Each structure stands twice: as C-alpha cells, then as structure tokens.
Amino acid sequence: MAQEIFPNLFREQIPLPQNPLKAINSYVIKGDGRFLMIDTGMNRPECMKAMEAYIKEIGVDLDRTDFFITHLHADHLGLVSELARPSSKIYFNHPDSEVINDAHHWEEMADIARLNGFPESDILTAISRHPGKRYHASRPLPLTLLREADKIEIGDYSFICIETPGHTRGHLCLYEPAKKLLFSGDHILESITPNISLWSEGDDPLKSYLQSLDKMSKYDVAHVLPGHRELFTHHRRRIEELKKHHEIRNEEVLSILKRGKQTAYKVASLMTWDIDCDRWEEFPLPQQWFAGGEALAHLQYLQGTGRAKRELQNGKALFSLKE
Numbered sequence: 001m002a003q004e005i006f007p008n009l010f011r012e013q014i015p016l017p018q019n020p021l022k023a024i025n026s027y028v029i030k031g032d033g034r035f036l037m038i039d040t041g042m043n044r045p046e047c048m049k050a051m052e053a054y055i056k057e058i059g060v061d062l063d064r065t066d067f068f069i070t071h072l073h074a075d076h077l078g079l080v081s082e083l084a085r086p087s088s089k090i091y092f093n094h095p096d097s098e099v100i101n102d103a104h105h106w107e108e109m110a111d112i113a114r115l116n117g118f119p120e121s122d123i124l125t126a127i128s129r130h131p132g133k134r135y136h137a138s139r140p141l142p143l144t145l146l147r148e149a150d151k152i153e154i155g156d157y158s159f160i161c162i163e164t165p166g167h168t169r170g171h172l173c174l175y176e177p178a179k180k181l182l183f184s185g186d187h188i189l190e191s192i193t194p195n196i197s198l199w200s201e202g203d204d205p206l207k208s209y210l211q212s213l214d215k216m217s218k219y220d221v222a223h224v225l226p227g228h229r230e231l232f233t234h235h236r237r238r239i240e241e242l243k244k245h246h247e248i249r250n251e252e253v254l255s256i257l258k259r260g261k262q263t264a265y266k267v268a269s270l271m272t273w274d275i276d277c278d279r280w281e282e283f284p285l286p287q288q289w290f291a292g293g294e295a296l297a298h299l300q301y302l303q304g305t306g307r308a309k310r311e312l313q314n315g316k317a318l319f320s321l322k323e
C-alpha cells in the first residue's frame with residue numbers, strides 16, 4: 001500500500017528479495033500535470049510487479065514522469081530503464097555516470113579485489129552475482145546530469161541538489177528548504193549504516209563520506225526521507241551516531257592491525273559484522289565482497305590520516321600500523 005506522507009508526496013517500499021536491505025523506498029511527487037519519481041528499484045520482476053501496483057494505485061502516467069536517481073546502485077537506478085519513456089527526464093549526477101559508462105569498471109573491481117587478497121576463485125563468482133551486475137538498467141539511459149545547487153521544481157515543491165559523495169562518488173540528496181524535507185538516498189539511513197566501500201584506486205570514500213555528513217548537518221531538516229527503512233526527524237543526532245560508528249570501526253581495524261601486516265580481505269574476515277553467520281567462511285559471497293570493500297575504505301582512511309601504511313609484496317597490498 002502506498003502512503004501519502006505529505007500532500008502529493010507518496011512513498012512505497014519496493015521489495016528487494018534475498019537482500020539484507022529488504023526494500024527500497026520509491027517516492028512520487030505529483031505536480032501540475034507531471035510526476036517526479038525518486039529512486040525506483042532493481043531491474044528484476046519482483047520489483048517491477050510492486051512498481052506496477054504502486055503507479056496504478058496512485059495514478060502515475062509514465063508518459064508524464066521524470067526520475068531523480070540518488071546514485072548508481074542497482075536498487076535505486078536499475079528499474080528506471082523499464083519505466084522511463086522517451087519524454088521522461090532522468091536526473092542523475094556526473095561522477096556516477098562516469099562509472100556507469102566505464103567499460104572497464106568490473107575489471108578494475110576484480111583487480112582491486114586481487115590486489116587486496118580476495119581468493120582468485122571467488123572474484124569472478126562474486127562479480128557475476130553482484131546485484132550491480134545482475135539487476136542493472138537494461139539499456140544506456142539518456143541522463144540529465146545535475147550538480148550542487150541545481151534546482152528541480154515540481155508542484156508545490158522546489159528542490160535543490162546537495163552533493164554528498166561517500167556512499168558513491170556522486171551521490172546526490174534532494175532538499176526542499178521551505179518544507180525542510182530531505183531525500184537522503186543512502187547518505188543517511190536510520191536503523192542501518194550505509195555501506196562505505198572502496199573499489200577504485202586513489203579514492204578515499206570514508207573521508208568524503210564524513211565530510212558529506214558534516215556538510216549535511218548544517219542544513220535545517222525537519223523530515224528525512226531515506227532510500228531504505230523508515231522516515232525520521234533527528235538528522236543531526238543520526239549524523240553523530242554514524243560518525244561515532246565509523247570511529248569505532250577505525251579503532252577495531254587498528255586493533256586488528258596490531259596482529260601484524262595483512263591484506264584488507266584478512267582484516268575484513270576479522271572484523272565484527274551484523275550478519276546471521278558465526279564464521280567468515282559462512283558469509284554469502286556478496287556479503288564477503290561488501291565487507292572487504294568496507295574494510296578497505298577504513299584502511300585507506302587510516303592510511304590517509306597517517307595511522308596505517310600500505311606496502312606491496314608479491315602483488316598483494318599489505319596493511320600495517322604506522323609507528
């Protein structure tokens with residue numbers, strides 16, 4: 001059942017089967033003869049079925065619908081290829097569009113996995129099972145690329161874009177200053193922590209993420225409309241919790257590095273994860289993959305702040321404490 005959470009602003013939870021995120025929030029705003037949909041779902045039949053019921057229930061005409069996609073992940077972007085019509089605009093961001101158009105993206109990911117100690121036998125399987133590969137847009141999309149402070153008007157709502165890199169390089173939030181509404185995508189979630197992963201040489205996504213959290217705390221926000229789970233109100237408190245979470249994770253990674261130099265994969269296997277598995281070996285491969293990316297993001301951040309160092313040995317990156 002779709003909910004009208006504010007006048008002419010609807011929300012439906014599109015299910016994500018066998019995915020720990022459970023569902024994605026897809027929002028629709030009705031304006032003067034036009035609709036704006038914010039995030040869509042994965043390109044898979046279960047999402048499409050829920051989406052068809054949603055748009056029928058609230059009376060969306062796809063021929064008069066534009067889309068705002070917060071970031072490149074398949075659960076937000078994937079289904080748009082099936083929903084957008086030739087007259088639709090698809091609002092998106094520059095950095096993530098470069099990743100989508102990078103023909104070597106998955107190869108680069110495999111190289112980074114190899115460098116960081118992922119078992120060779122797992123790498124190709126993990127990539128082939130990656131939701132970003134299985135459930136993505138089925139065709140190249142004509143994108144309207146937006147930047148910081150760009151505006152989108154729809155009905156009584158007048159939004160500005162806020163660049164919030166971290167969860168992805170180009171993540172965009174949408175803010176309504178008069179109504180103090182924030183579509184936060186996967187930048188700020190309430191009961192779960194957004195995944196911050198490193199899969200590209202030279203990036204420091206955790207550093208970007210923490211800066212984007214500080215940036216967001218300066219905005220006056222009454223209601224956060226996130227990409228997953230429930231709406232919430234106390235965005236500054238949540239930002240402090242997320243910052244604290246990453247501080248604790250950094251401390252955990254440092255204490256693991258006390259055992260000696262090791263790969264990011266090894267570090268990931270020794271970190272604590274909120275998952276129903278007792279042992280690292282039992283983690284489903286995609287979960288090991290996300291954990292490895294997250295460990296790597298922390299290691300990169302610790303390296304950037306001078307607390308860890310990296311050396312290359314026999315084609316592997318080994319991390320250790322910096323004395």
Ligand SMILES: [Zn+2]
Pocket residue numbers: 071073167186
């Ligand atoms: Zn995401």
